[in-house]
Amino acid sequence: MKFALTLLLFCLTAPYQVNAQDQKVLDSLRRSLKKSAIPEQAQNLNKISSAYFKINLDSATAYANKSVTFSAKHKIFKELAIGYNYLGQMMYYKGNYTSSLSNFEKFRAVSIQIKDNVLTTQAINNIANVLIDLGKTDEAIQKYEEVLAISKKNNDKKGQSLGYGNLAFVYRYVGNNAKAINYIFEQIKIDESINNKMGLAYSYQQLALLYSQKNDFSNSKKYIDLCLEKFKELNDGRNIAITYDLYASYFSGINDAKKAIEYEKMAISLADKHQDKRSLAIFQSKLANLYFEEGNFELAETNFVQAISLHEAINLQKTIAASYIGHGKSLLKLNRLSQAKTDLDKGLSIAINQKSAVDKRNAYEALTEYYIRINESDKAIKAQKKYIVVKDSLLNENNNKHINELNTIYQTQKKEQQILLLDKQNLIQGLELNKNKLELENESLENDKKAFQINEQGLILQKNKVLIAQKQIETKAKEQQIKLLATQNEVQKLELLKRNIFLAIIIGILLISILLGYLFYNRYKLKQETRLQDEVIKQQDLSTKAVLNAEENERKRISEELHDGLGQMFSAVKMNLSALTEDLSFKNVKSEKMFSKTLNLVDESCKEVRSISHQMAPNVLLKSGLTSAIRDFISKIDSRKLKIKLETFGLQERLDQNIESVLYRVIQETVNNVIKHAGANSLDIQLTKDEDGINAMIEDNGKGFDATQIEKFEGIGLKNIRSRVMYLKGTVDFSSSPGKGTLVAIFIPFS
Structure with missing residues (x-):
């Protein structure tokens, strides 16, 4: 085994x-x-x-x-x-x-x-x-199921592949091959749909191991070749080492021990090169097992000791059971029975705790041999029964052959003892016969006398033989009739089987037709839902652009009205008042000062109207782009009160007009908030453009606020910032705490 x-x-x-x-x-x-x-x-x-x-x-x-x-x-x-x-x-x-x-x-x-x-x-x-x-298998299963649930909820295909693949591994490890196969093919479907080469390679590894467990080495080799091709394409040295280990198992399965040992040593060398201590421990145990299969039990025992040491050094519990069991089997072959039993019991205890079906199977098989060796047939039969139960769960076969073999061995041993007893009895009888021979010779005369009687009895026996021959002929005739009836019965069974197969084919075709119909309907339904979602998104985009365009147009209109209307009127008032200065005579100096202040207020109003007009529709934003517009805006702020540093990355080309407009307004509003509320003397603005979108970071050293209670501070300005960014499907985050300034992080995607 x-x-x-x-x-x-x-x-x-x-x-x-x-x-x-x-x-x-x-x-x-x-x-x-x-x-x-x-x-x-x-x-x-x-x-x-x-x-x-x-x-x-x-x-x-x-x-x-x-x-x-x-x-x-x-x-x-x-x-x-x-x-x-x-x-x-x-x-x-x-x-x-x-x-x-x-x-x-x-x-x-x-x-x-x-x-x-x-x-x-x-x-x-x-x-x-x-x-x-x-060795915490149940906890791991819960985590993998959590991975699968979260991934399905978020439509994360790679996450689903991860969950299915690892659940397949665990269920194969505990011997539930039916579940393992279902999960593997779910993983393959997802990986093929997203061209996930790594996921496909792991699926091929799982299938190779399942076929190897069923001794289907042809299919196992096919999937090992596929996963090696994928891992070489991905330049994944650690998994290439694992694939070499799978080749070693394959060659061991087809009884090519030399090739198996060669590939296992290649796996060990590559794992050592990549400092992969856990794989190194596992491969060392596999190499020991190959020496065991080759019959080199002393070398196998030495390598199993090294494997156990490597496992214990890193507390690798998952595969240490196999190392203990392998060591116990090697000691069994070396006739060190007591130590062998200790290691087999320890390996079995770990395997039961970790629910490892393969390790339990191997432990029970070795314990069967141990109990046979010490002539405890009852315990051997119990161990063999447990071995067959676990083996059948892996191979899906109901086979009691090994139990019958053990019973045969037990019965044979009993019969051999009976034969020895009979031989002794025959020896004693032979001595008695020799003793009686002399007596028989003395009685030969009496035998001759009785010869006539014996001849007479011989005739009677011949008559009885004729009767027995007649009965044998009758028995043979009856056996022929029984065989004929058995043949007819077999023909009827074949006809019934043929009819059942025909019905099964018809039912199968019907079920497949129904399934295909459902799949086609479901596919059509999904396409319609996708089209509807695409149209909704398209309408939302159009609505967003319309809102932004309308807002900018309204700003431009108000800006023009302020500049051409109110601004011109203020300019006319200033000019008229200046013209009246020469014609007016003031009663006193106080009146003249009052007139001068009024003239200055009119001048300040002109400048304020012009400033508001430019802020609502800055020409530099339309002509030179976002970076120039922000620099122009910053240049108008008194650097003695607030020192502003602007850094830009990747903004050599112009952005979409809507994005530039929204970012300008948001940064303008944020800077105004810093001036009004933060009490800061330093402000850093960083704009970064990459392939996904544009990031804006605005950080001041002001008094800050409690970001966990932002709703208390959220006025019209912050709401405007959030709504503008949301129009472009972007995100805005506020990070602040009292006395430590405020960081505003904005991200606007391009798609």
Whole structure:
């Protein structure tokens, strides 16, 4: 019976994927660290960590730590979450499960804080992965089901693939292959629809293991080839190592021990290169198992001891049961029965606690052999029965062959003892016969006398033989009749089976027709709903643009009215009053001063009307764009009272007129709020444009307010800011606390 060790095939998620082989990319990222803006620096630190992840875990860990420190200092929460994720992964592959779990918990907490559902599902998934290795199977299943539920709610296809794939792994691990197969094919459907190569590769691994469990090595090899092709395309060294391990299992299954050992050593070498301690422990146990299958039990025992040591060093509970069981089997072959029983019992206890069907099967099989070796047939039969129950749950077969074999061995042993007893009795009888031979010779005369009587009896016996022969002929005739009836019965059964198959085919065709009809109807319904949603979104966009255009047009009209109407009237009043200055004679100096003040007020009113006119419809915004308009607006503010610093990134080209207009109004309103309410002397404005949209960050050093009670401070100005940003499907966040200034973060997407 071959010893099987289950590999962990779940996926640890990471947002950034950078090709570490492209040294130019790494050099470029490092050079840009100090030159780029603060958000980009945090992002680049995580990208460098991701790049090093495939080639050097220590360097990857160092950059992940830098990212966490930097992002926490500057409150860049998304990059902080990603940094915690990377640290969790580094610690996981180094075998430090306590630190790994702690970092994944922080990853989840920050993701929930920033309301990022995708990152939240990734965090929960990675926590479950650590729980699996710690042997907490039930807790892991709950986490994976939570991942699947959140992903379905948010229509996150990658998250759904993650949930289905990991649930398939767990249910295969505990022996529920029916559920595992359903989840695998659900994962494949999703991954094919979104071209998720990594997800497909993991599905192929799962199918390869399932076929291997059923000894269908042809299909197993097909899926191993497919997943190796995908992982090489993705340049994923750790999973290439796992695929080499699958090849080792395949060659072991077809009894090519030399090839199996060669591939297992390749897997160990690659895992060691990538500092993957958990895979190293698992592969070491697999190599020991291959030596066991080859019959090299001493080398197998030595390698199992190394595997157990590697497992215990990193507290890897999930696969340590298999190592103990393998060690026990090796000791059994080396006739170290007492120590073998200790390791088998320990491995079985762990397997039962973790619900590992494969490990339980192997433990019961080995214990059966142990009890046979010590001549405890009853216990051997009990262990064999448990072995067959677990085996049938994996192979879906009801087969009592092994129990019958054990019963046969037991009965054979009893018969051999009976034969020995009979041999002794025959020996005694032989001695008695020799003794009686002399007596028989003495009685030969009497036998001759009785010969006639014996001949007479012989005739009687011959007559009886004729009667027996006649009865045998009659018996044979009856056997022929029975065979004929049995043949007729078989023909009737075949006809009945043929009829049942025909009915099953008709029912199957009917069910498939109904299913196809339902699918076509559902597809048509989904298309209609999609069209309706697209039309609603289109109408909302048109409505938004109309509102913004109407508002800007009204501002322009009011601006023109102020400039051409009220402004001209004030100018005329000023001119007339200036003209009257020479013709008027004042009674006293006080009257003359009063007239001069009035003339100055008229002049100030002209300037104020002109300023309001320009603010409502600034020409510089229409002619030169957002950056120039904001600089023009800032230049009119007294820098002695409020020092304003403006930084822009990626705004060399003009934006959409609506976006420029909304951002200008929002920034204008925010600056006015700072002047009126903040009591600040410094204000930083940062505008950043990327492929997704435009970010605006406005931060002052004023007195701030309690952001958790923003509704108390939300007047018309803040409501205007929110409504304008919402028109463009953007977001606005206020971060402030008393005495620590205020940060306003605005994001407007392009699509």
